[in-house]
Amino acid sequence: MNDALRARLAAREALLEQLVEVMIRDLDLDREPDEIDPDTPLFATGLGLDSVDAVELLVMLEVDFGVKLDGEAEGRRALRTVNGMVDLILDRQEAA
Amino acid sequence: MQGYHAIRHAVGLQRQTDRVALRFEGPDAEAWLDAVCPAELNLQRGQIKHSVLLHDDGRIFADAYVARLGRTRYLFARGPDRETLCAWLDARRPADCDATAHDEAAAAIALHGPFAWELASEVVGPDILGVPYLGIGELGGVRCLRIGETGEYGYTFLVPRATLADFEGRLAEHGPAFDLEAVDDAALAQCALENGFLDVRRAGVTGCTPLELQQQWRLSRRKPWPGADALKARRAAGLAERSVTLLADGPPIADGAEVLLDGKSVGRVLYSGASPALARQVALALVERPLAHPTVDFTLADGRPARSVSPPVIDNRSIYVDPYRHSYASRAEVGA
Numbered sequence: 058m059n060d061a062l063r064a065r066l067a068a069r070e071a072l073l074e075q076l077v078e079v080m081i082r083d084l085d086l087d088r089e090p091d092e093i094d095p096d097t098p099l100f101a102t103g104l105g106l107d108s109v110d111a112v113e114l115l116v117m118l119e120v121d122f123g124v125k126l127d128g129e130a131e132g133r134r135a136l137r138t139v140n141g142m143v144d145l146i147l148d149r150q151e152a153a
Numbered sequence: 154m155q156g157y158h159a160i161r162h163a164v165g166l167q168r169q170t171d172r173v174a175l176r177f178e179g180p181d182a183e184a185w186l187d188a189v190c191p192a193e194l195n196l197q198r199g200q201i202k203h204s205v206l207l208h209d210d211g212r213i214f215a216d217a218y219v220a221r222l223g224r225t226r227y228l229f230a231r232g233p234d235r236e237t238l239c240a241w242l243d244a245r246r247p248a249d250c251d252a253t254a255h256d257e258a259a260a261a262i263a264l265h266g267p268f269a270w271e272l273a274s275e276v277v278g279p280d281i282l283g284v285p286y287l288g289i290g291e292l293g294g295v296r297c298l299r300i301g302e303t304g305e306y307g308y309t310f311l312v313p314r315a316t317l318a319d320f321e322g323r324l325a326e327h328g329p330a331f332d333l334e335a336v337d338d339a340a341l342a343q344c345a346l347e348n349g350f351l352d353v354r355r356a357g358v359t360g361c362t363p364l365e366l367q368q369q370w371r372l373s374r375r376k377p378w379p380g381a382d383a384l385k386a387r388r389a390a391g392l393a394e395r396s397v398t399l400l401a402d403g404p405p406i407a408d409g410a411e412v413l414l415d416g417k418s419v420g421r422v423l424y425s426g427a428s429p430a431l432a433r434q435v436a437l438a439l440v441e442r443p444l445a446h447p448t449v450d451f452t453l454a455d456g457r458p459a460r461s462v463s464p465p466v467i468d469n470r471s472i473y474v475d476p477y478r479h480s481y482a483s484r485a486e487v488g489a
Contacts, residue, residue, distance in 0.1 A: 144463055
């Protein structure tokens with residue numbers, strides 16, 4: 058693994074850990090951080106979040122990560138898994 | 154592959170012969186299921202929980218949905234055949250358990266697709282729209298489960314043999330208006346793969362545990378279940394590999410194909426399939442844990458690039474379809 062990839066994956070892992078910790082705190086999830094896999098679905102199956110949690114996620118993204126969604130369609134795509142949210146945050150950071 | 158387009162754009166019809174449906178009766182019915190399912194059950198009336206059944210060493214044995222309708226509990230499992238499943242359940246039945254398991258003698262017919270809800274409402278009535286995802290209800294003598302695994306709307310109907318002809322007659326009457334098409338297992342498996350749903354029947358999966366396959370959401374830490382001790386030990390030792398979804402161009406990818414990074418083998422493909430929607434190959438692979446993230450540019454053993462991505466890999470039409478605003482007849486109005 059080259060240094061650039063190692064650094065990129067380390068940054069992603071750190072963001073993933075931060076996101077999971079914030080989700081557990083803000084959504085009051087009864088899970089340990091290492092139990093939440095990055096490809097876990099957020100709604101219905103998976104973590105079983107609901108529409109109220111979706112609002113919490115939007116607030117969390119804006120307050121903790123400075124990300125505001127560009128419309129409903131982007132939210133529907135990004136808020137499907139934990140990794141989807143990480144992708145969204147990283148895309149915004151790279152675009153800034 | 155037959156019916157992929159119907160699943161993604163209209164309605165696909167599947168006669169489910171690959172699941173074992175068991176009905177549990179008695180005061181300890183849920184206690185029996187709770188003892189064997191790693192997921193927290195505590196089922197409310199009309200609720201379904203998605204779980205998994207594990208071997209004692211933590212490997213996946215079956216995909217399982219557990220449902221409660223009134224006082225009756227149901228288990229819908231995929232993976233083992235009926236005899237193997239029943240023997241497994243009997244061997245893990247709690248002592249003094251006052252419950253019995255019976256074959257659910259009904260035909261299982263499923264509808265999948267962004268307009269499955271609309272055809273379903275024509276066939277069993279509009280109350281089907283009130284059944285939430287992972288919900289079960291009885292409508293017109295038919296048990297209706299909302300458990301799609303394609304990323305699109307999905308309903309499974311357990312139809313008693315006595316009324317099967319009538320049910321199929323209603324499907325035949327209303328189906329053409331929805332371009333209803335029979336779908337085969339390959340099409341459903343491809344849709345499941347594109348949406349990150351695990352196919353426990355694939356050979357590559359049978360040697361894996363929920364930890365590597367990112368299925369920990371199906372596990373409880375608050376109760377014992379078969380395989381719990383093995384997974385606890387495995388988690389404590391640290392995971393060597395974790396699953397990722399790969400996209401690649403070119404011909405089909407063989408199960409077990411090596412995944413490489415910088416010329417070094419770092420993993421293997423568990424299973425894959427060609428996506429008609431993407432015109433690309435989609436694969437589920439196990440790779441070394443530090444590399445198990447999206448946006449890594451791997452290569453396959455034949456030299457093809459394969460990039461890891463976050464599933465779902467397609468934008469499902471169903472997430473843009475609102476049963477209270479849209480219909481198949483006016484499907485052109487659905488934005489995406």
